[in-house]
Amino acid sequence: MSVYTQLTDDQFAAFCSSFGVSFKRAIPITQGIKNSNWFIQTTDDHDGQHSYVFTLFEERPPEDIEKMAVILNQLTGKLPVAAPLALREGHEKPSDSQDDKRYVIRYEDKAITIVPCLAGAHPKQTTPAMCHEIGAALAMLHETLQALQPAQDYGVPLYPWGEVSDREMQFMPGDEAKLMRDIWQAYSNLPLTSLPKGLCHLDMFADNTLWNLQKDNETLTGLLDFTEVSVEHYVMDIAITINDFCTTWGDAEQSETVNFDRQKMNAFLQGYESKRALGEDEKRALPVMLAKAAVIFWLLRLNVIYYNRTEGRTGDNIMVKNPDLMKRLAAYHWSHVEKAQETVFVLLNSESNNYVEGIFSDITQAEQARATLNDNSNVIIKEYALDQLV
Known part of the structure; x- marks a missing residue:
């Protein structure tokens, strides 16, 4: 670092x-x-x-x-x-x-x-298979650390991101401040007391992992940087990891694009649930958690810039990551949350007269449900707006 x-x-x-x-x-x-x-x-x-x-x-x-x-x-x-x-x-x-x-x-x-030093290399790009494996590893981490009790004695305090948010929103354009406030409020409205908690990594980005990157046979060889382990909702740890592993970040020469891959997210969730099943409350909370996780890392990068400036930190060995990338990812996830509030997603079997296999409030749950069907080759997901004729 x-x-x-x-x-x-x-x-x-x-x-x-x-x-x-x-x-x-x-x-x-x-x-x-x-x-x-x-x-x-x-x-x-x-x-x-x-x-x-x-x-x-x-x-x-x-x-x-x-x-x-x-x-x-x-x-x-x-x-x-x-x-x-x-x-x-x-x-x-x-x-x-x-x-x-x-x-x-x-x-x-x-x-x-x-x-x-552990063997392996940081991946420049991730694959669905890698997302499946890191999902299983994160679930194993959550399960294994339950042995350390009381958990609060081992985790470090969560950073007061609300204070950073209050400071930074004073200087943001109105649309950015509104985006942050809306996501924060949606997070506060979740049934947080019912969501399982425990010791979480909270920084499982691809550059904190090592892999044997043989073609078509990527194998996880190292998990790094456990300085942020805290007691938090498991679904927040899931959202933080998904946000990096399932996003392709373009470099400066590519205008620093942000491309989220929902196929990779589904692979991650399948890997995670192979070790620990998600509760229904966790599944419903995930879309908002994805947006909140992006907000946290948006604030983290702004906070680093703030401290570098106030502490006079300069030089070639100082790295600053662009906070705008996390802002754009937060906006992407929030657009899906807003759309889901007015939309349902229906699984239709095209071989059986469009027999309805299920109806879901967000695309993530619909995609997960489709993946669990024994024969889903003819099952499509169709989107319908609420309170409108079809």
Whole structure:
């Protein structure tokens, strides 16, 4: 991720030694926007190789990062994760630690960890098969972390996005502020108390995953960046992951287009439900959650720009992601929510005199239901406006 704190080679060598790592070289990682990260090349690595990732956490307190280490150790063996290295003998563990080991060094009130590099590469594009696999992995994560109780003792506090929204809306054009307010209100109107909650990743973007990208046989090899794990509605975690994995983001030369793929979303949901079934309330909430998740990351990117400006953060190692992309994705999802309020989606079997297989309030539920039919080759989804003749 972006590099905000500068360290000398002597400092790197001393920190690495505390974890039993023989330091040769630190290579800045400039993707991402929150923490300072480097690849660590050891004295045993050949040129061009690196064995570890060294992270200095710019915002999260060391106590939160200790919790993250517990979470990663819980997931080890179930999912492809890299747990932080334990410090060598001689480093006292925190008094509230639930482990005999310690995983964090403190530097200027910031946490430092070292984790082994996982094999694989970040995907430039995703496929429906990859979306199915990451869906199953996210469900496994949700199920596995239920063992850590009470969940609030392990998750970090959710960021106060409402405060950021209030600040940023003062400077937005009227149509953007209205879009944000409408989505926020629709989210508030959901039956939030009935939606299942637990420890969630909340940042499962494609660039936080690694894959063996063999043609037609993509395999998940790594899940990264567990700094945002919090107690949240599972369907919010689902929406955050869908928004990135099921969207094709054009680069600057392509005018930074935003193209959402509903086929990929259906593949993701099938993968997720292969491990954990969604409740009806979750299915109904998903369209609004998709819009709210886009709003959160719209605000996150605006917030990074705000802090970079107020803290005077500049330089080639500072990465800023375009908030406008998430705004456009939020508008796309919101248009579907608004349309669904005036529309029904009917499954018709064209081989049986257009026999009605089901009627649904949104396209996502209709597509999911169609996918569950044993023979759906002749089943079409037809859209009807409410309160009108057909």
